[in-house]
Amino acid sequence: MGLGHSDFDYISSLVLKRSGIVLEPEKTYLVESRLLPLARHEGLSSIAELVVKMRESTLNGLHQKVVEAMTTNETSFFRDHSPFEALRTVVLPELIQRRAAERRLHIWCGASSTGQEPYTIAIVLREHFPACADWNISIVATDLSTDVLARARAARYSQLEVNRGLPTPLLSKYFSHQGTEWVIKDEVRRLVEFRQLNLLDAAWNIAPADIIFLRNVLIYFDVATKKAILHKIRQVLRVDGWFFLGGAETTMNLDDSFERVPLERSGCYRLRKK
Amino acid sequence: MSLTLDHNEVMRAANGLPPLPQSAMRLTTLLANEEADFREVVKVIEYDPSLTLKLLKIANSAFGGGGPRIGNIHQALVRLGTGTVAGFVISACVRTLIGERIPGYGIPEKDFWTHSLAAAFAAEAIQARSTKWHGNLAFTAGLLHDIGKLILGRFLDADARSWLERACEDGHQPAFRAEREILSMHHGEVGGLIAQHWELPDCLVKGIIFHHAPDEGDDGICHVTHLANEIAHEVAAEERAKKPTLSPRSTRNLDTTIAVLGLSARDIEPIRQEARRSLQAVASEVN
Numbered sequence: 286m287g288l289g290h291s292d293f294d295y296i297s298s299l300v301l302k303r304s305g306i307v308l309e310p311e312k313t314y315l316v317e318s319r320l321l322p323l324a325r326h327e328g329l330s331s332i333a334e335l336v337v338k339m340r341e342s343t344l345n346g347l348h349q350k351v352v353e354a355m356t357t358n359e360t361s362f363f364r365d366h367s368p369f370e371a372l373r374t375v376v377l378p379e380l381i382q383r384r385a386a387e388r389r390l391h392i393w394c395g396a397s398s399t400g401q402e403p404y405t406i407a408i409v410l411r412e413h414f415p416a417c418a419d420w421n422i423s424i425v426a427t428d429l430s431t432d433v434l435a436r437a438r439a440a441r442y443s444q445l446e447v448n449r450g451l452p453t454p455l456l457s458k459y460f461s462h463q464g465t466e467w468v469i470k471d472e473v474r475r476l477v478e479f480r481q482l483n484l485l486d487a488a489w490n491i492a493p494a495d496i497i498f499l500r501n502v503l504i505y506f507d508v509a510t511k512k513a514i515l516h517k518i519r520q521v522l523r524v525d526g527w528f529f530l531g532g533a534e535t536t537m538n539l540d541d542s543f544e545r546v547p548l549e550r551s552g553c554y555r556l557r558k559k
Numbered sequence: 560m561s562l563t564l565d566h567n568e569v570m571r572a573a574n575g576l577p578p579l580p581q582s583a584m585r586l587t588t589l590l591a592n593e594e595a596d597f598r599e600v601v602k603v604i605e606y607d608p609s610l611t612l613k614l615l616k617i618a619n620s621a622f623g624g625g626g627p628r629i630g631n632i633h634q635a636l637v638r639l640g641t642g643t644v645a646g647f648v649i650s651a652c653v654r655t656l657i658g659e660r661i662p663g664y665g666i667p668e669k670d671f672w673t674h675s676l677a678a679a680f681a682a683e684a685i686q687a688r689s690t691k692w693h694g695n696l697a698f699t700a701g702l703l704h705d706i707g708k709l710i711l712g713r714f715l716d717a718d719a720r721s722w723l724e725r726a727c728e729d730g731h732q733p734a735f736r737a738e739r740e741i742l743s744m745h746h747g748e749v750g751g752l753i754a755q756h757w758e759l760p761d762c763l764v765k766g767i768i769f770h771h772a773p774d775e776g777d778d779g780i781c782h783v784t785h786l787a788n789e790i791a792h793e794v795a796a797e798e799r800a801k802k803p804t805l806s807p808r809s810t811r812n813l814d815t816t817i818a819v820l821g822l823s824a825r826d827i828e829p830i831r832q833e834a835r836r837s838l839q840a841v842a843s844e845v846n
Contacts, residue, residue, distance in 0.1 A: 311729045312729075312730070313729070314729055315741070319562070319563065326562055359739070361775075443566065444755065452777075453761060
């Protein structure tokens with residue numbers, strides 16, 4: 286049975302309010318595909334019953350499960366290649382030179398999902414910048430979902446997940462094969478700290494960052510939310526820092542404090558010089 | 560974890576397929592090496608009498624290009640090319656796994672196989688015209704690019720099929736993106752798992768996984784399978800209609816792939832014709 290208008294409206298309002306994600310009516314199929322299995326998992330026979338249960342109770346775990354089910358967690362190691370090429374060839378060499386005196390780098394990876402992106406950054410650092418091994422490097426990775434954060438901290442990936450973009454030599458160097466899974470070695474794992482953060486929160490507990498990755502997130506938000514997030518990015522990004530967006534995202538017409546850096550298709554931005 | 564599709568179940572199913580026969584594995588490993596030893600290849604095939612017979616039959620068919628009848632594998636390899644021979648060896652092994660219809664996708668076995676063979680011939684024609692060398696396994700990569708459908712199809716119930724259809728129509732996206740959105744995996748990735756289970760060389764694994772998104776694969780073979788798949792769809796449509804397409808499709812969305820392969824848009828039509836000719840010539844031998 287299809288999803289009724291009022292149930293769709295209830296779910297889309299909840300998801301918008303809790304996560305900022307906009308669900309247009311043409312995405313009804315997506316809501317059905319994510320929530321019917323969830324309803325069944327909860328012992329209910331339809332999404333309509335799921336919505337009744339949610340309406341009956343004040344905010345509880347079920348509401349959070351629905352929001353998390355509607356969150357797209359698509360991610361992969363070295364996703365899109367270009368940003369990591371830019372990181373390796375331009376961004377890190379420049380920052381390492383600039384921070385030579387303080388020997389400290391802080392990288393923030395927002396909406397980090399199951400951890401492939403922050404671990405990719407850590408692998409790039411270990412693989413190409415061994416001279417930084419004794420620097421104070423912190424990679425803070427944040428996400429809204431407790432489930433995906435738990436998975437990210439566990440650092441265990443299936444064959445399917447490592448097949449998505451991880452070059453074979455790096456797989457054998459930085460992962461160990463345990464049963465059917467690949468586990469990230471400690472030397473990479475200890476570089477990344479995972480924390481829960483909702484990008485819609487008024488304040489972010491993020492230290493000034495040299496590099497920010499916030500890729501393929503803004504596309505799910507409405508214009509007002511995009512502007513609010515970019516405004517907060519400006520406050521967290523150091524003046525000579527670098528900011529990465531997804532390939533289909535831009536700051537154009539949203540926030541003119543940023544300028545795009547023409548590094549292939551890396552989606553790389555910096556703050557405009559005043 | 561996706562509740563729509565249990566990824567662990569899919570991975571278990573891929574890893575539960577029977578292994579490839581030793582001869583097929585040995586052959587692909589040999590051919591993955593750019594300087595494959597021809598004598599070794601002959602030895603591997605001759606070790607399997609039924610395979611030898613089948614290959615001799617194909618080499619002596621219209622597909623082999625005519626000429627005097629040949630009676631040994633050495634001559635068959637010269638006539639067909641080592642890459643093509645490897646593809647036929649794999650195809651002979653894989654066909655035993657396919658039922659009458661690919662569940663979930665509703666594709667009859669014959670159509671699945673026609674498309675796979677068309678992609679294999681297109682891949683070989685692409686390799687012949689490309690200014691880049693993509694190894695000896697272009698034909699096999701084309702042949703196996705959709706192999707993941709055999710497993711993924713088993714998991715697509717009526718709900719999933721309906722969501723996938725609507726994801727294409729309402730979401731205005733191609734089928735593989737719809738799979739990614741609804742199932743958080745696509746048939747290319749499942750095909751990659753099967754290829755790994757069969758211990759096929761890395762280039763084949765990549766060519767299968769990334770045949771719909773070659774830029775993500777970071778390997779020329781992914782562009783070969785991508786273009787071969789596109790061309791094979793046209794060739795198969797022509798075969799079904801029993802007439803050539805009057806106006807070949809625009810190649811605009813293939814610009815990057817054509818450039819990466821060192822081809823020009825003018826190469827596409829001859830590749831399509833060659834794939835169609837080869838498919839017709841070999842159809843009676845393999846069906």
